[in-house]
Amino acid sequence: MNILTYAAIDIGSNAIRLLINTIYETQETVTFNKTSLVRVPIRLGQDVFTEKKISKKTMNRLNEAMTAYSLLMKVYNVDKYRAFATSAMREASNSKDVIDYIKEKSGIKIDIISGEEEAKVIFSTDLKNFLYSDNYYLFVDVGGGSTEISLLNKGKVHYSQSFPIGSVRLLDKKIDESYLTNIVKPWVTKITKGKSVDVVGSGGNINFIFKNSGKKEGKFLSSTYIHHQYELYKSLTYEERIEKFNMKPDRADVIVPALLIYSSVMKFAHSTRIHVPKIGLADGMINLMYKMKNNNGI
Incomplete structure (x- = not known):
């Protein structure tokens, strides 16, 4: 060995x-x-x-x-x-x-x-289990400053785009929520039109949500659940999120804008399920x- x-x-x-x-x-x-x-x-x-x-x-x-x-x-x-x-x-x-x-x-x-290199790096992980499937998967990696979105099917990345919108940038109001509707939505709608798509989520915030869901590894979360979590955390103060969910301070503020991105992309793609494998950069x-x-x- x-x-x-x-x-x-x-x-x-x-x-x-x-x-x-x-x-x-x-x-x-x-x-x-x-x-x-x-x-x-x-x-x-x-x-x-x-x-x-x-x-x-x-x-x-x-x-x-x-x-x-x-x-x-x-x-x-x-x-x-x-x-x-x-x-x-x-x-x-x-x-x-x-x-x-x-x-x-x-x-x-x-x-x-x-x-683009970020996407290539992530594709070197266990994401290949989704990449080589006959099904269509929309890979969504939400970071602090950018979001990478790629459409995967049959061993190929059919479309891939990096958008300058992330949890920190939204939190600090350096980009408006309207960017999701005006820029991200048309692109996602175009590449997923006529396709049945599941989302694969990557990033610390979606990993936190999955861990707290109590779901076993390999299971998926529904779009309804993601939207509900977004509304729940949005309704709480920063301090309440830390106290009630044992969040780290630097997670408690960015989790709301991060969930907004995930929830919005799922809605744009008409996707009802998100998989959260343990992958990262x-x-x-x-x-x-x-x-x-x-x-x-x-």
Whole structure:
């Protein structure tokens, strides 16, 4: 047996995640085991979507997180890692300065990936179980700054689009809800017309909803349930959400706009079901790194 340890750092608009996986290789099988997952609520999007750049204070917090992650990866004897940033870092006017600073101080090199690359990374996960189905699935990944939507069927991504609307951007009113109706709806309606579509949801907020639903892994949630959860959380104050549902503070404010996006997309696609597999960008990045390693690409 050969044992490898890979790590991925997902620098999102709402939080920064470090995932460490132990990979067990035998002649017959390859098994990925989640060894450690650490999440730090550094909301880059709040700076970028308001001031168009990352503040010095936030940059220092990001560096502290990256330094801690660097030490954790050293303790776990990580063989390979990749740190990647999405929507907020893409739009920050000082992203190069931030990346250079983090590299100098923590030693961690950060790559900025596009919305299209985000989709490619996610497709390296267990999403293939849906990707290769004869059914049509609308993959919806809601982040803090952007939402990636793709139509999957028979081993192909038929359509894919990254929209600059996310939970943090909606929360901070940097984009209006009308964007969903005016921009997202026509696109979703066009690609799903005449098709029976199930939605596959990805993102921390939909994972929270699924976990709290009490449903077993592999089951789906109904569109009615998602809309009901949206109305429920919307009716509560920020403090009530934390108290009643044991939410983290940085989840309690963004969960309402996130559910609005999921619920709206399901409505646009006339979809009544949403599947919530345990997939994420960090999982996909580790899978992609492993595939590239076997193809001598890393």
